[in-house]
Every structure is written in C-alpha cells, then in structure tokens.
Amino acid sequence: MGISIKNHWTATMVAGLLTLVTALWLGSQFPQDFAEPSADYRDPIMAFEFAESPADLMAIFGPATDPARASRQDAMDRGHDGDWAFLIIYSLFIAAFFAAYRRETSQKLMMLGVVVAVTAAFTDIWENAILRDLTRALDDTSSATALLSQLHTVTWAKWFALGLGAGLAAFALYRDKHQILALLSLPGFLLALPAFFDPRSFASLFADMIGLWFLTMLIAAVLNLRRASKAVET
Secondary structure: OOOOHHHHHHHHHHHHHHHHHHHHHHHOOOOOOOOOOOOOOOOHHHHHHOOOOHHHHHHHHOOOOOOOHHHHHHHHHHHHHHHHHHHHHHHHHHHHHHHHHHHHHOOHHHHHHHHHHHHHHHHHHHHHHHHHHHHOOOOOHHHHHHHHHHHHHHHHHHHHHHHHHHHHHHHHHHHOOOHHHHHHHHHHHHOHHHHHHOHHHHHHHHHHHHHHHHHHHHHHHHHHHHHHHHHHHO
C-alpha cells in the first residue's frame, strides 16, 4: 500500500522545522566579524564561500599578525563541522518535499528534485573539505589560489543545484494552486545566473532567496498536511 500522502507531508514538515532550527543555530557558530569590513557580503561565511583571491581571504581572516585571526579560523572550522548536520537535514527536507509531490501528483519530473537534493548534499560536503583546507592555507598563496579555483567550481555546482530546486518547486507549487508560494520560490531560481556573473552584487541576495524558498516549502508542507488530514477525515 505504501506510505500515505499524510505521512509524506508530515515527514516533510518535520524535516523543514529541523532545517530552520539548525540554520538558526549554525549561524551562531561561524565568525561574526571581518578583519576588514565588507560592502559586498553580509557575513564572513558568505564572503568565504565566494572568495576569489588570497586578498579576499585576508579581508576575512586578517594577516598572521592579527590577534583575532586564530579565533576566526577556529570559528570557521567549528561552523563547517556543524554544517555536516545542516547539509544532511536540508537535503532530506528537499528530497522529502519533492518525494511528497511525486507521491501526490505522480509526476516523474518531481524526482528531479530528489536529484537536486543529493547533488546539493555531495557538493556541500566537497565544498566544506575545501574550505577547511583554505583556513590552513591562508599564508600559502600558491595553495590558496589552487584551492580557490576548486572552490569556485564546487560552490557553484551546489548553488546552481539549489537554484534549480527553487525553480522546480515554483513549478510544483503553481500547479498545486499555491501561487503566492510559487512566486516567492521563483527568485531563488532567477537570481542564480546574476549571482554567478556578479557575486559581489547578487550572491548574498541569492542566498537569502534560497532561504526564502526553504521557508515556502515548509509552509507548503503545513498546508498540504492539513489538506491531507481533512481528506482522511472525510
């Protein structure tokens, strides 16, 4: 008989709530200050993910003579340790959302969302490994440059996967007559290319819109769970 659609949406809602709680906790683990104030990124972890040069790393962590550098490095590593939990939870959330719509609508296209979840998880794991190495290569320009090149590829593989997920969710929500939620999901898809070509102007906003997409999935899960519950009662 399989898992009921009510249980699918219950699992999605629980995964979404855990994603929200973990995201709030994780934000407190990363360093909160830059060595040099940034006009482009709202916090050091965003600047680190989108860093393009050793000079960008110095602006985040500071030179070897900066007494706060070691604490920033430790906080960044601590945040990436915690990110292991976050990437598992948010990828399960995405997969559960699309699996629920696959169960409810029988649309095979929804399985692409599960692929998005797996891709985001694996590229996030790879990204974390590179960022971990970068915190210990700040004074080695050659190694840092090579790692930054890898980081660019892996980071954007992750963010493009998430952007695609936001677009697919907008499609699913629109077909499900959640037009407002569909509209709120769409910027996470539309901002992917602008952020890629001009990360200093658009990357922070793009990340915020991915966060908004996560919130729309959680709201949709709650609404669809109510609908499924009423269907069972009748």
